[in-house]
Structures are given as structure tokens and as C-alpha cells.
Amino acid sequence: MVLLQREVTMAPYSMDLRERVVRTWDTSGDAEEVAATFAVSRAWVHRLVQRRRETGSIAPRQQTKFRSRVLAGQEARLAALIAARPDATLAELREALPTTAALSTLWLEIDRLGLTVRKHRTRRRTTPTRRRR
Numbered sequence: 188m189v190l191l192q193r194e195v196t197m198a199p200y201s202m203d204l205r206e207r208v209v210r211t212w213d214t215s216g217d218a219e220e221v222a223a224t225f226a227v228s229r230a231w232v233h234r235l236v237q238r239r240r241e242t243g244s245i246a247p248r249q250q251t252k253f254r255s256r257v258l259a260g261q262e263a264r265l266a267a268l269i270a271a272r273p274d275a276t277l278a279e280l281r282e283a284l285p286t287t288a289a290l291s292t293l294w295l296e297i298d299r300l301g302l303t304v305r306k307h308r309t310r311r312r313t314t315p316t317r318r319r320r
Contacts, residue, residue: 199247199250200227200231200247202245202246204225204227205235205245205246205247206245207225208221208225208227208232208235209235209236209239209245211224211225212232212235212236218232218233218236256296257286257288257292258284258286258288258292258293258296261284261285261286262296262300264284265280265284265293265296265297265300265302266300266302268280268283268284269297269302269304273303273304273305274304274305275304276304277290277293277294277304278290280293280304281293
């Protein structure tokens with residue numbers, strides 16, 4: 188069974204709740220008490236009060252959409268590189284692509300495409316290995 192990881196963004200707290208939290212904070216000044224009263228975290232109360240102090244607003248920030256993939260649009264080129272040379276290392280594939288993506292990102296993209304990169308045991312190393320004693 189394959190589980191897909193999907194980013195789920197939670198909806199921001201309502202303006203009504205934000206206003207009640209700030210109003211209670213103004214009268215009591217105790218974040219722990221306010222948090223317990225409204226079933227929110229103490230840290231959120233502090234962040235909300237700090238946001239009001241710094242910006243004058245308690246409105247939630249605009250939520251951003253999902254981040255675009257680093258290798259978006261390069262899938263066909265990556266597949267062609269692997270087909271041409273299936274024993275290429277991730278570093279070699281990265282050099283052939285116009286990107287500076289991390290090797291782990293490259294590996295995740297290869298896996299997402301359902302491709303495999305196989306190494307041959309008969310292939311010699313370019314640098315000699317040292318024996319362990």
C-alpha cells in the first residue's frame with residue numbers, strides 16, 4: 188500500500204475568536220488563562236498579541252498555495268537522461284540538468300516518475316578505495 192503525502196493546510200481561526208482572545212488578553216493579561224478559556228495554545232495567544240502590536244492587525248495572513256516542484260517541466264529530459272545512461276549517478280544527472288536541486292530532491296522526482304537508476308557492480312570506481320584494517 189502506498190500512502191501519498193499531501194500537505195494539508197488548516198483553516199485560520201475566525202476573526203470572532205481572534206477578537207475575543209485579544210479582548211480577554213487586554214483585561215487579564217495572562218496568556219495561559221486566555222488559552223485555557225478559548226482552547227487554543229498559549230503560543231498562539233502570544234503570536235496574536237505580538238502580531239497586533241507589530242502590525243496593528245489581528246487578521247490572519249494570506250495562505251499561500253503549495254510550493255511548485257523544483258524540477259517541474261524537466262521530467263521528460265530527466266527520463267531521457269536515465270534511458271540513455273541508466274547507470275548514471277544522481278550527481279551526474281544533476282550536472283546534466285539545468286538545476287541546482289539537492290540530490291534527495293532529484294531522487295524523489297525519479298521515484299515519483301516511477302523510474303529506476305541501477306548501478307553495475309562491474310563498473311570501476313574513478314577513485315581507489317582504501318582498505319579497512
